[in-house]
Amino acid sequence: MIKTNKDKLVIQSVQGKIHHPLGGNYRISHEGEPRILPATGGITYNVHVGDPAFGWECDHVEPSVSIRNEDKAENDAIMNLACPGNIAKVVSGDAKGAVGYVLGGHGGIEHTIIEFHDEDMEKMAVDDKILIKAHGQGLKLIDYPEIIMTGIDPEIFSKIKIDERNGKLHFPVVCKIPAVLMGSGIGSSKGHSGDYDIMTQDKDLIKKLGIDKLRFGDFVLLEDCDNTFGRGYLKGAVTIGIVIHSDCIKAGHGPGITTFMSCKKPLIEAKIQNDANIRKYIDL
The missing domain is CATH 2.40.10.170 (Thrombin, subunit H)
Incomplete structure (x- = not known):
């Protein structure tokens, strides 16, 4: 664990x-x-x-x-x-x-x-x-100090089956999102609050990457996206987030991603699972 x-x-x-x-x-x-x-x-x-x-x-x-x-x-x-x-x-x-x-x-x-x-x-x-x-702000991963946690319930986080291999964390996500698709919200000075959108105007690319199959609550991996202390592009950076609102008709917008785990270095990798959704870990 x-x-x-x-x-x-x-x-x-x-x-x-x-x-x-x-x-x-x-x-x-x-x-x-x-x-x-x-x-x-x-x-x-x-x-x-x-x-x-x-x-x-x-x-x-x-x-x-x-x-x-x-x-x-x-x-x-x-x-x-x-x-x-x-x-x-x-x-x-x-x-x-x-x-x-x-x-x-x-x-x-x-x-x-x-x-x-x-x-x-x-x-x-x-x-x-x-x-x-x-409950969750201030969470730290003791053996991975370069990975910044920006807000997830620690009890939920402890239930997620994350693999540790060769100094990296392999996190279950539905799909990977390239940085070129991240739109509205980019450039924000903080990554601990709110969300930013996957742009969905390029329908062919969205379908090719399987983004059109996303559901509310799905976990996704954002490639080359640094959300440690703001939202920006950084080659090799990795962010994990969750889908929180629907697709949009406006240019530069699309499903919103609340981010909760980010690293400036490629220390997080995707473990693709179709059922990687927060509801899997909720017991109410």
């Missing part, structure tokens, strides 16, 4: 409310087509972790439930501290007591996305409060 410092990590509450979808859904596709489509926010009843990230009539749709805190400083804390796999609980409204888990954070709109069961979502309403046990 990979040695970590998880016994030294703090578990802390962060809280937000189910955020209503915003207006202004009019947008222009990369083909110049004007559309009005469902986008970010709200309770998305028929889209869940494990469903395809492609094929929906939507733009940037977030599966299940999206929350935000309207106090910016408090919402920044949610975005920075809540990690994929963290437990979340509804603390107000008819669904009070329902339990789900964090999928990831969506930059720009600054939403935290949480997966819940259908029967619980039917009882929810916009503005219901959801508390998250934020």
